[in-house]
Amino acid sequence: MNVEERYKLVTRNLQEVVTEAELREVLKKKNPSVYWGTMPTGSPHIAYFLPLLKIADFLKANLKVMVLIADLHAALDGVPWKILEKRQKYYEALIPEMLKSLGVNTKKLKFVKGSKIQDNPRYFRDVLKMSMLSTINDTTRAASEVVKMSDNPKLGNLIYPIMQALDEEYLKADIQFGGLDQRKILVFAREFLPKLGYKARVELMNPIIPGLIGKKMSASIEGSKVDILDDENIVIKKIKEAECQEGNPDNGIMQFAKYVLFPVKQDKKQSLKIERPEKFGGSLTYRNYEEMEKDFISKKLHPLDLKNAVAKEINSLLAPIRKNKAKLQKLYNEAYQK
Amino acid sequence: MNVEERYKLVTRNLQEVVTEAELREVLKKKNPSVYWGTMPTGSPHIAYFLPLLKIADFLKANLKVMVLIADLHAALDGVPWKILEKRQKYYEALIPEMLKSLGVNTKKLKFVKGSKIQDNPRYFRDVLKMSMLSTINDTTRAASEVVKMSDNPKLGNLIYPIMQALDEEYLKADIQFGGLDQRKILVFAREFLPKLGYKARVELMNPIIPGLIGKKMSASIEGSKVDILDDENIVIKKIKEAECQEGNPDNGIMQFAKYVLFPVKQDKKQSLKIERPEKFGGSLTYRNYEEMEKDFISKKLHPLDLKNAVAKEINSLLAPIRKNKAKLQKLYNEAYQK
Numbered sequence: 001m002n003v004e005e006r007y008k009l010v011t012r013n014l015q016e017v018v019t020e021a022e023l024r025e026v027l028k029k030k031n032p033s034v035y036w037g038t039m040p041t042g043s044p045h046i047a048y049f050l051p052l053l054k055i056a057d058f059l060k061a062n063l064k065v066m067v068l069i070a071d072l073h074a075a076l077d078g079v080p081w082k083i084l085e086k087r088q089k090y091y092e093a094l095i096p097e098m099l100k101s102l103g104v105n106t107k108k109l110k111f112v113k114g115s116k117i118q119d120n121p122r123y124f125r126d127v128l129k130m131s132m133l134s135t136i137n138d139t140t141r142a143a144s145e146v147v148k149m150s151d152n153p154k155l156g157n158l159i160y161p162i163m164q165a166l167d168e169e170y171l172k173a174d175i176q177f178g179g180l181d182q183r184k185i186l187v188f189a190r191e192f193l194p195k196l197g198y199k200a201r202v203e204l205m206n207p208i209i210p211g212l213i214g215k216k217m218s219a220s221i222e223g224s225k226v227d228i229l230d231d232e233n234i235v236i237k238k239i240k241e242a243e244c245q246e247g248n249p250d251n252g253i254m255q256f257a258k259y260v261l262f263p264v265k266q267d268k269k270q271s272l273k274i275e276r277p278e279k280f281g282g283s284l285t286y287r288n289y290e291e292m293e294k295d296f297i298s299k300k301l302h303p304l305d306l307k308n309a310v311a312k313e314i315n316s317l318l319a320p321i322r323k324n325k326a327k328l329q330k331l332y333n334e335a336y337q338k
Numbered sequence: 339m340n341v342e343e344r345y346k347l348v349t350r351n352l353q354e355v356v357t358e359a360e361l362r363e364v365l366k367k368k369n370p371s372v373y374w375g376t377m378p379t380g381s382p383h384i385a386y387f388l389p390l391l392k393i394a395d396f397l398k399a400n401l402k403v404m405v406l407i408a409d410l411h412a413a414l415d416g417v418p419w420k421i422l423e424k425r426q427k428y429y430e431a432l433i434p435e436m437l438k439s440l441g442v443n444t445k446k447l448k449f450v451k452g453s454k455i456q457d458n459p460r461y462f463r464d465v466l467k468m469s470m471l472s473t474i475n476d477t478t479r480a481a482s483e484v485v486k487m488s489d490n491p492k493l494g495n496l497i498y499p500i501m502q503a504l505d506e507e508y509l510k511a512d513i514q515f516g517g518l519d520q521r522k523i524l525v526f527a528r529e530f531l532p533k534l535g536y537k538a539r540v541e542l543m544n545p546i547i548p549g550l551i552g553k554k555m556s557a558s559i560e561g562s563k564v565d566i567l568d569d570e571n572i573v574i575k576k577i578k579e580a581e582c583q584e585g586n587p588d589n590g591i592m593q594f595a596k597y598v599l600f601p602v603k604q605d606k607k608q609s610l611k612i613e614r615p616e617k618f619g620g621s622l623t624y625r626n627y628e629e630m631e632k633d634f635i636s637k638k639l640h641p642l643d644l645k646n647a648v649a650k651e652i653n654s655l656l657a658p659i660r661k662n663k664a665k666l667q668k669l670y671n672e673a674y675q676k
Contacts, residue, residue: 075466155472
């Protein structure tokens, strides 16, 4: 794979690359390293397949991939310290299962617990150093789209972006990968790491897909998401109730198809099939999202038929995970005190 | 020494005790511990004799006394990281000399470098925990009179009070002692330590004496202070130029006499002598501050005669320190890039 092929695979479906020139430079290395951080807060939902699919791309492009389970960040986002470890354990068990259901060889991934690299006097010193370079305004702005804050934020909410910046250095990563909601934090990292004498990293950003209901599929907004442990019938019910206006592709169902279902199908050289009774025109088959979107906009594809197909695809993505449901559910119950 | 005698000595000349009942309880212990923290920022001046005199009292009352050289706090107050260690070395050399000039046996004191107890993962974790309990408003208010802050503070300025609170716990101190300017931080410590499951400490506060010029004798306001390394003639000149309105005792000269010179004299069972030519009424002798203040208010004691006497007393306090001037001046020059 030459640098240009590698670049294409690494950036597939991304929303933003900062910067493209720096990424091309990094991809000339044999094994550039990239990290994705996830904080164990709310229970993971199907939009988590987006970053995990990118992780699959990174591995195919021969990148060294690290998944950071950012436990201390979850605490700085408000997860009570007492249940932090339980949340972290649930994430640690669930994410590899999700990766496996996408066909990713998790042995090639490195999982890192945040506190493991952060419980370090040198790290703490760097937190203090960066805290003397950045103001309340800088850190409030950086944290604003990621950290749950009131009008009078907790001080810890503002330490969050500083630690995320430092993680790039302490993981010795060439690249950080996150959702577009992370943009302000990633830009903060690029600005402040060099002030400490560390190099600015390449930042890769995934699109954010809309919720089933509402603007963002969020772990902390119950109606917005399909939880990974939801049963088959619940999935069907939630998808049925999802917002999906005829002719308008700007909704969680279409975007999930675009960013998760089609890439999965394409990697397997398969098409997405929408089953439909003969009396409504018979089944449809799409090789890519653009074909499907065209039909949806022209109202040739009705939301109900789309929903049935998408619910079926989600259930088949979740099927392998459900084989370990008992173990996962137990961890879930402990993590979320259910 | 019974508890009441001990209480009297420990609280001599203090401005505030929080709380008196708790202090009495603590003083029932055989060796209660107290700490005084000083951050190596500006160059120490003669008002530093105030807390050092209290330290002498604490030692006489059989308290275990710790002097914390709060290096990281100095950084959070804006001292550049590069010169922090040099400032700290100057303080570490100078403060024992000042104590010796007061006749204090420094072998009974324990000097602790702040970063030594703070470079600890458990400490960092506690910083994060407290940072999730306290808001920007809480910490801004706590830091406001101690930390040099702009309208848009650095995040580190607000970490300062959190670390000062935790130091009480990590030093295993029963009591913290500081200037009245520390009040908001000490109150913050009492509020937030128990939220982490640690006990609230007794807080002892010294009065703040006015500057020679201006409201506060401050290491960072040049005209306000007599520096410990000032030569004899400089001391005489600065005292001569100090604000000291006839009849009004609210000034740095009178307050220095009250809180430093008289306690020193009284401990030696001496009086304060004000030399004055016969033609102006001859010399005056005071056993305590109240006698002198009475004469000053009634204008029987003129500012010029007071100043001459105070300059002489300051110079005799500084004389033993000047014996090590060469060594101290070298450290000073490195610390302040002179």
